[in-house]
Amino acid sequence: MAVRVQTExxxxxxxxAALREGDARVGAVAAFIGTVRDLNDAAAVTTMxxxxxxxMTEKSLAAIVDDARARWxxxxxxxxxxxGELKPMDQIVLVGVTSAHRGEAFAACAFIxxxxxxxxxxWKKEDSPSGARWVxxxxxxxxxxxxxxxxxxxxx
Amino acid sequence: xxxxxxASITVVYLARLREAFGINGERVAATEPAMTVGALRATLAAxxxxxxxxxxxxxxxxxxxxxxxxSPDTPIREGDEVAVFPPVTGG
Numbered sequence: 001m002a003v004r005v006q007t008e009x010x011x012x013x014x015x016x017a018a019l020r021e022g023d024a025r026v027g028a029v030a031a032f033i034g035t036v037r038d039l040n041d042a043a044a045v046t047t048m049x050x051x052x053x054x055x056m057t058e059k060s061l062a063a064i065v066d067d068a069r070a071r072w073x074x075x076x077x078x079x080x081x082x083x084g085e086l087k088p089m090d091q092i093v094l095v096g097v098t099s100a101h102r103g104e105a106f107a108a109c110a111f112i113x114x115x116x117x118x119x120x121x122x123w124k125k126e127d128s129p130s131g132a133r134w135v136x137x138x139x140x141x142x143x144x145x146x147x148x149x150x151x152x153x154x155x156x
Numbered sequence: 157x158x159x160x161x162x163a164s165i166t167v168v169y170l171a172r173l174r175e176a177f178g179i180n181g182e183r184v185a186a187t188e189p190a191m192t193v194g195a196l197r198a199t200l201a202a203x204x205x206x207x208x209x210x211x212x213x214x215x216x217x218x219x220x221x222x223x224x225x226x227s228p229d230t231p232i233r234e235g236d237e238v239a240v241f242p243p244v245t246g247g
Contacts, residue, residue: 034247050246051171053239056223081246093247113247121220121239122246123171134172137216137243 001069001077003061005052007084010094019078019096026075030105031096032113038088040135043128050083050092053121057081064115068108074099079112081122111148118145163234165191167200170241173217176206186232193219194228196238216243 012033020026036048065077080094095112099105116122124135168181187199197219201211211217219226220239232238 052246053168053170053220053223053241056220056239059223117247118244119225120246121170121218121241121244123242124245125171134175134242135245137245141247 001062001065002079003058003065004078004080005054005057005061005083006080007082009082009091010080012091012094015078015080015094016096019076020098023075023098025100026098027100028102028105029096029098030102030109031094032109033091034093034113036086036088036090036092040126043126043130043133045088045126045128047127048086048088048090048092049125049127050081050086051123051125052081052083056121060120061116064112064119067115068097068111071111072099072104072108074104074108077108077112079116081116081120083122114141114145114148117141163189163191165196165232165234165236165238167196167238167240170239172242173210173240176210178206186234191232192228193221193226193230193232193238196232197228197240200240211240217241218243 016029016031020029038045061079065079068074068077075098078094078096082092086092095109097105097109118141126133126135163186164183165186166181167184169177169179174180187195197211201208218241221230221232221236
């Protein structure tokens with residue numbers, strides 16, 4: 001299991017190849033890649049700056065991955081989140097999960113993203129022609145994370 | 157301040173709140189031996205201005221103690237690192 005917070009870009013193919021390398025049990029690799037959009041809430045985004053709380057971010061992400069491992073039969077997971085100045089179309093985040101079957105991999109990948117978005121201490125600031133502004137947290141993200149509480153009793 | 161009896165804690169401010177308060181962090185003297193997160197928030201809010209506005213009851217503020225999300229009754233002890241920040245927006 002690997003968690004990294006970095007300014008540098010990442011190579012998705014290389015990271016996912018490394019994630020399943022040498023593990024013949026793996027039958028499914030699910031991945032999510034988040035990227036910078038050029039438009040948010042009707043404002044053109046020229047630069048997105050990501051700030052985090054060093055130390056807590058890594059612990060928080062590792063705890064989220066541990067939770068996923070406790071819920072689903074997954075073999076390995078990787079989370080890479082970039083910080084610093086990013087431009088539209090840049091990659092922001094990668095979550096990759098390996099398991100024997102797709103259901104576990106898809107679910108664990110979605111779970112990790114939902115909790116990353118609502119728990120990990122990371123913040124986005126957008127620059128646009130009309131000025132800079134901190135992105136507001138969305139209630140829909142809290143709803144997405146909350147659905148896992150409702151689902152917890154139903155998983156097989 | 158060697159030998160001072162008053163405990164002090166490290167407080168860091170992040171993202172929008174760092175900008176609103178105009179500082180990255182500071183040392184804050186504990187006002188009582190059994191300081192809690194809720195008491196610290198009230199102490200900071202009592203400074204007025206942006207502190208009062210941003211930390212007013214009902215405003216969405218997250219506070220962590222030693223990198224773990226805390227609640228108002230979480231105790232704060234000498235040497236702890238407390239972080240005050242807005243709801244997160246990563247991903």
